[in-house]
Amino acid sequence: MTVRWRQAVHRLRPRCFLFTGSLLLLCLLRLLCVRVSVRGGLYLQPSVSSPRAQRYDINCTAVYELEPVEIGRSLQLRRTLTVEEDSSAVSLTSDCQMFLRSRGYHEVSVRDTERSFPLAYSLVVHKNAPMVERILRAIYAPHNVYCIHYDQKSSPAFIRAMQNIAHCLPNVFISSQLESVVYAHISRLRADLHCLSDLLQAHSAWRYVINLCGQDFPLRTNYELVQELRALNGSNMLESSRPSLLKRQRFTFQHQLKTVPYEYRSIPVKTRATKAPPPHGVQVFMGSAYFVLTRAFVQFVQSSPVARDVLAWSEDTYSPDEHFWATMVRVPGAPGHIPRSAPDVSDLISKTRLVKWNYLEGSLYPACTGVHMRSVCIYGAAELRWLLNYGHWFANKFDLKVDPVLIQCLEEKLLERRRSLSVRTA
Numbered sequence: 001m002t003v004r005w006r007q008a009v010h011r012l013r014p015r016c017f018l019f020t021g022s023l024l025l026l027c028l029l030r031l032l033c034v035r036v037s038v039r040g041g042l043y044l045q046p047s048v049s050s051p052r053a054q055r056y057d058i059n060c061t062a063v064y065e066l067e068p069v070e071i072g073r074s075l076q077l078r079r080t081l082t083v084e085e086d087s088s089a090v091s092l093t094s095d096c097q098m099f100l101r102s103r104g105y106h107e108v109s110v111r112d113t114e115r116s117f118p119l120a121y122s123l124v125v126h127k128n129a130p131m132v133e134r135i136l137r138a139i140y141a142p143h144n145v146y147c148i149h150y151d152q153k154s155s156p157a158f159i160r161a162m163q164n165i166a167h168c169l170p171n172v173f174i175s176s177q178l179e180s181v182v183y184a185h186i187s188r189l190r191a192d193l194h195c196l197s198d199l200l201q202a203h204s205a206w207r208y209v210i211n212l213c214g215q216d217f218p219l220r221t222n223y224e225l226v227q228e229l230r231a232l233n234g235s236n237m238l239e240s241s242r243p244s245l246l247k248r249q250r251f252t253f254q255h256q257l258k259t260v261p262y263e264y265r266s267i268p269v270k271t272r273a274t275k276a277p278p279p280h281g282v283q284v285f286m287g288s289a290y291f292v293l294t295r296a297f298v299q300f301v302q303s304s305p306v307a308r309d310v311l312a313w314s315e316d317t318y319s320p321d322e323h324f325w326a327t328m329v330r331v332p333g334a335p336g337h338i339p340r341s342a343p344d345v346s347d348l349i350s351k352t353r354l355v356k357w358n359y360l361e362g363s364l365y366p367a368c369t370g371v372h373m374r375s376v377c378i379y380g381a382a383e384l385r386w387l388l389n390y391g392h393w394f395a396n397k398f399d400l401k402v403d404p405v406l407i408q409c410l411e412e413k414l415l416e417r418r419r420s421l422s423v424r425t426a
Contacts, residue, residue: 054084054130060409064385074381074405083401086157089129093164100168103137109418110141110222117226119144120206120295122195124188125214126151126181129161131400132214134407138414139212141222142171145204147195149175173198183264185257186314188289189321193311196298210292210352215378215397217410219354219388221418228351228393229292236297236336237352239287240326241344247286250318251275268318275316278327279309283340287326289319290353292393296335306331354392356383370402381406388413 056077062070093099100106121139123146125132136146146169150162166172177194179187192211199209208229220228243250254275255268278284301307307328314320330340338345347355348364356365356377369380378397379387384406387395398407 054082054404056081056405056408058405058408060384060412063381063405063409064388064413066382066385071382074403077405078380078403081401081404084130086127086129086155086161089133089161090157090164092130092133093161093168096164096168099164103133105137105140105169108141110143114141114223114226115143117230118204118206119222119226119229120199120202120204120209121146122149122192122199122209122211123147123213124149124181124191124195124211125162126154127158128214128400129158131398131407132162133165134400134411135212135214135217136165136172138218138411139222140169143204144171144222145199145202145206146172147175147198147202148172149178149191149195152178152180171204173202182257182266182268184267184319186317186320188319189311189314189324192289192321197302200295200298200302206295208292208294209298210394211290212394213290213396215399216290216353216394217396217398217407218394218414219390219410220393221414221421223418223421225393232336234294234296234336236294236329236338237292237350238290238325238329239345239347239350239352240285240329240338241287241346243284243286243323248284251278251284251314251320251323254316255318256316268316270318275313278313280306282306282310282327283330284323285326285330286323287345287350288347288353289321289325290394290396291325292352293325294336297329300334301328304331304334351392352394354387354390354395355397370399370406373397378402379406381409384409384413 058074058077059070063074121144123132123136125148148162148166150159163174166174175191175194176198179191179194181187181191196209199206249270252275253270254273255270257266258269259266310327311324314324317323328334329338331337347353356368358368358372358375358377361367366386368377369382370378372378376397378399379395380403400407
């Protein structure tokens, strides 16, 4: 090799290294992530060629039958699970055609009886986008209508995932008014009220509206739910009970929003100031934040001076969503109202939500096979059979980070029911 040739190679070598390094870096970025901007913030979104919800190799029929070996396998899978992040939901929903095809939204079949009885949903959510998408897929029907209210404090990735879903599905939309939701505060009630107002304006003649949070899951197919709602014959389904002395303090004393040094950061705190009695001589009942309401009842709440004044009176109470609906359904003249003299409607009677409280396990419920959070069970796979056969329409709480096998098996069992009903009614 001549001296001139060596000099030429020496001059080219840094350029080759620079070019090769740049190419490798470009490939790495392409494989790992793309940068996405949401409301001025930046986050990394994993790039996938065929996004799908994560699936596990499990025999759900064996889990349903409580076969020890398969229950053991579900526990083993639970210990080794890979947590899906909000960014994975962004990837899943970023290409509408791929998203709808991979998750089977176009494959949802409905009968004429379902189509003639459309439903509406209000989903008030704030985190865990993969779980929210799984809930939506489980309750989805093309003739129903869905309002999503996300918390203004939610992460950019979560917000983008919700916006993507609404963009991909014409019967799903984001609430026109968004709250920064605070636990046990009036903002939680307002979030549902915003969605209810939007749903009344939607181009759908829905019959009933159901509200859900990000840790709920259905226990019935849309067809089964419609059959049970028809049987209500215009009645509402929700809890409504006379309050205990302890719970009366929630609305007999004024509460102020204060910063606290634990999980919620700020909550309404009781003061010594007593409140005036509720307006219009209304008797306050307690229930939960969750309901199944007729369209006529929602229209009544939106237009009634009684509802407006009770809502204003509730501004400084603790967790007003747990007494507002339970109280309004007892107002004489409200569509589908429950007479004040009627017995309490507890969470065991109301089919809106099945919740397992740890202090009732062993007496009313079997033991929780998942974990507990603030006295409530986050279900495990061994509760699959109990959940599906108890008789309620929805249950709380579920979490992909606690037991994704249970969510997968619920999806499979509901799909089996849907297919079985299609064969029987064909």
